[in-house]
Amino acid sequence: MSNLDHSSPVSSAGLQTEIVNLVPCISRLWKAYGRLLRHNLPALAELVAPELYLVEWLYTAFAKAMPLDAACRVWDVFLRDGDTFLFNAALGILHLYQDELKDMDFISAAQFLTKLPEDLDPEALFKSISSITMTLDGMSFEELASCCELESTLDDDVTVRL
Template identity: 60%
Template sequence: MRCDHSVFTRLNWGYPSNNFNFIYLAKTGVSVADREASLELIKLDISRTFPSLYIFQKGGPYHDVLHSILGAYTCYRPDVGYVQGMSFIAAVLILNLEEADAFIAFANLLNKPCQLAFFRVDHSMMLKYFATFEVFFEENLSKLFLHFKSYSLTPDIYLIDWIFTLYSKSLPLDLACRVWDVFCRDGEEFLFRTGLGILRLYEDILLQMDFIHIAQFLTKLPEDITSEKLFSCIAAIQMQNSTKKWTQVFASVMKDIKEGDKNSSPALKS
């Protein structure tokens, strides 16, 4: 269930390990009410984190470590605070790293543009990611794309939970760790490529479903999903639209939206 340890070194750049206790104690900028609300949510979420493993729940060997890391992060980044789903990411890191290193990796990981946009619920940025995702969705799975469109089924319905937890809640843990290995190497593009791989894997089934059943299916994926089948489907996904790669398409979406905002602005029209 462990990830390739070498990939986590990339997440550990930026903060000295011996600052962990200092960061945990530094509560600057966090109101008592906000801190207590976050700690209550953390307590509730920990009990639901990989419950089948029985290691993160109260009395388990990693309960206090997980609580400590999540509590420290809410103090370190009060502008983000604790968001439901973070516990799964921290738990995977705890299984692969020592406590201080796990915190550093957790903080660095959540500071990446994609994760920061989702955990801060930056609707504008999230819509840009969804729009870019749909470009490659239509390019790779046109039939399923049109099927989803016919039901007005948008990416936010299924992608948010996948991105929030980096698939650690949606996929079997050993498979999620394989996704993490490639994500740490290739970056955010692979998260969306994995999403398209899942859709490709279950395309025939999804084409037979209506809105409600699709949403239910993608919210709780089959537990018998295998690494070989999923990664075969991921490999078949082409992350290039015409001559543009993911980063170029994302940049184009950003530019188009900015220009659209300018054109729709009454102040600029006058």
């Protein structure tokens, strides 16, 4: 007996179409984030791949990685300012901990970014977030994302680095 219910939304063509339509959008956001990472933190961009942290941070809005008091502050601004703030916060976290991350090996950095220190100071975090430039060549993050071309070949911005 099959547990697959063909009338469920998961098996519907509508949901499949929605998911397929999201892929280009997510790819553009990923590329825009990569460009801003290289612009704001060029040395760190070479050391720490977004694949280590960004998906989990965005999907959970930092709930798993960050102490609750700091996460609540991030959520407040996210609800006020929208999705772009999550990308801004991600860059701010890297900025805040860039010196520590530069001294870590790959595994240590991955573990560190998965669970940020419990003593994360929300004031220091928000100061770091505010130091991040979310524009490049006069374009906002949203404009960068909308004009990022999707290429048929994989490049460093979207390839999972192993």
